[in-house]
Amino acid sequence: QVQLQESGPGLVKPSETLSLTCTVSGGSISNYYWSWIRQPPGKGLEWIGYIYNSGSTDYNPSLKSRLTISVDTSKNQFSLELSSVTAADTAVYYCARERILYSDSSGSQAHPFDIWGQGTLVTVSS
Amino acid sequence: DIQMTQSPSSLSASVGDRVTITCQASQSISSFLNWYQQKPGKAPKLLIYAASGLLSGVPSRFSGSGSGTHFTLTISSLQPEDFATYYCQQSFSTPRAFGQGTRLEIK
Numbered sequence: 001q002v003q004l005q006e007s008g009p010g011l012v013k014p015s016e017t018l019s020l021t022c023t024v025s026g027g028s029i030s031n032y033y034w035s036w037i038r039q040p041p042g043k044g045l046e047w048i049g050y051i052y053n054s055g056s057t058d059y060n061p062s063l064k065s066r067l068t069i070s071v072d073t074s075k076n077q078f079s080l081e082l083s084s085v086t087a088a089d090t091a092v093y094y095c096a097r098e099r100i101l102y103s104d105s106s107g108s109q110a111h112p113f114d115i116w117g118q119g120t121l122v123t124v125s126s
Numbered sequence: 127d128i129q130m131t132q133s134p135s136s137l138s139a140s141v142g143d144r145v146t147i148t149c150q151a152s153q154s155i156s157s158f159l160n161w162y163q164q165k166p167g168k169a170p171k172l173l174i175y176a177a178s179g180l181l182s183g184v185p186s187r188f189s190g191s192g193s194g195t196h197f198t199l200t201i202s203s204l205q206p207e208d209f210a211t212y213y214c215q216q217s218f219s220t221p222r223a224f225g226q227g228t229r230l231e232i233k
Contacts, residue, residue, distance in 0.1 A: 044226045112175040
């Protein structure tokens with residue numbers, strides 16, 4: 001079964017760049033959208049952005065000016081870079097797969113996040 | 127951008143109770159609505175997709191309904207393992223957006 005694993009530094013200094021990688025195992029990175037989602041301590045979930053295996057991306061406008069998401073299909077990995085971080089960027093960062101699913105009962109489709117990594121806490125502090 | 131609003135923000139209930147959580151979208155999202163369960167220290171888990179589709183392996187006591195802007199998640203008979211935080215999420219357009227969460231606690 002497909003599994004996701006985030007990796008990267010757990011501590012980043014203010015004004016520096018946060019860099020994380022998500023490794024996809026048990027399946028191919030091709031033909032899916034791959035997202036980054038974060039959750040500040042004690043708060044809700046925020047979608048950061050996604051990438052398709054072709055390299056096309058879509059970012060949350062609230063982060064777009066600081067954000068780069070890239071993919072390395074040869075390594076079955078995708079990565080996040082968030083520049084000029086502040087304490088407000090402290091969060092658990094998750095990678096997740098977005099998949100097209102169709103409801104048997106209604107025939108409707110949706111694109112849920114069906115597989116998630118375990119998450120990694122990144123703290124921004126000097 | 128589409129905003130998602132859940133109610134209530136928290137809910138106390140007992141084992142065996144029937145509970146309903148509501149999610150409202152700021153504009154029509156057809157049936158592009160998903161529900162997740164999150165337990166402390168864990169990643170969210172997908173329960174319901176396309177408003178009413180039950181993910182394989184999810185107990186049948188979970189059900190979803192709605193379309194357009196108004197959606198509900200119902201748990202027909204609460205079990206001890208159901209006490210968690212629940213999030214709705216729209217996948218109609220980007221930026222993807224989650225509700226603020228509903229914390230379900232034991233009474």
